[in-house]
Amino acid sequence: MISEVIFTSEPYQDLTIDWMDKSLKFTMYWNDEADGWFFDVTEMISNTILITGVALVLGADMFEPFALNIGGLFCVNELNTNDNPTLEGLGSTFKVYLTDEL
Secondary structure, three states, X not given: OEEEEOOOOOOEEEEEEEEOOEEEXXXXXXXXXXXXXXXXXXXXXXXXXXXXXXXXOEOOOOOHHHOOOOOXXXXXXXXXXXXXXXXXXXXXXXXEEEEOOO
16 A cells, blocks of 8 residues: 655644554655755654654655564655645645655
8 A cells, every 4th residue: 555645744743644554654844954844743542752854755655664563655756756845835836755665
């Protein structure tokens, strides 16, 4: 299954979704100094921080380095270019997807 995690271009946002028997809170935030998006993920039932301060990047499973056993997280540029996610583009040009198909 593939599911879009719906973010907007707001520079700070929290979103909680149910995924693979877990309740995951995504905190997505824009970092002016790094000129990029970063995120944290908290498992809400146990109130456990799973990851923090991870850059939103194209072309990689951002969950893979952490061995979380909750599938994969990918950012896709809908224009099929190699541009990094922009402040204005998150949620429109740049979309974030969860998948359990790895």
